[in-house]
Amino acid sequence: MTTSHTGAAGPAVRAELDRLRESIDNIDAAVVHMLAERFKCTQQVGHLKAAHRLPPADPGREARQIARLRALAEDARLDPAFAEKFLNFIIGEVIRHHERIAEDAEKSTPAAD
Structure with missing residues (x-):
């Protein structure tokens, strides 16, 4: 089944798409909140290091x-190179x-x- 970009997908497809997007x-x-918590901890580390x-x-x-x-x-079946880039970005910010x-x-x- 082919659909155009104008929303020609059936209601079941739209519902599944909406469900996945909600997840x-x-x-x-959750990622944003976890990063906020991580940075709260690293700020404390920064103050301890400075002191x-x-x-x-x-x-x-x-x-x-x-x-x-x-x-x-690797265990999570996520590209390790991507994970490393992501952590390097976070480390740079820290x-x-x-x-x-x-x-x-x-x-x-x-x-x-």
């Missing part, structure tokens, strides 16, 4: 997390936040005389 929308909402003058990036941990996420992706937190902490720390 996708719910998953997208103890630790570097914003941790290449060893990042490499371990990438390897871990690639393995999880490091940028940690750098900003460290800069703010430096500005608010009185200079030693």
Whole structure:
């Protein structure tokens, strides 16, 4: 059965499409909320690192997390390269936040005389 882009699909197809899209929308909402929670935690890590003058990036941990996420992706039948790109994007944002937190902490720390 071929359909045009003008909505010639039957009601059963439209209903199935709507059902699937509703699930996708719910998953997208869950992903956004999970990312928000993740970034709340990484902000706390950034403040802890800044307070103890630790570097914003941790290449060893990042490499371990990438390897871990690639393995999880394979188990979930998700393209590991995609999962790695996604995690690298998140890691980049986290490091940028940690750098900003460290800069703010430096500005608010009185200079030693």
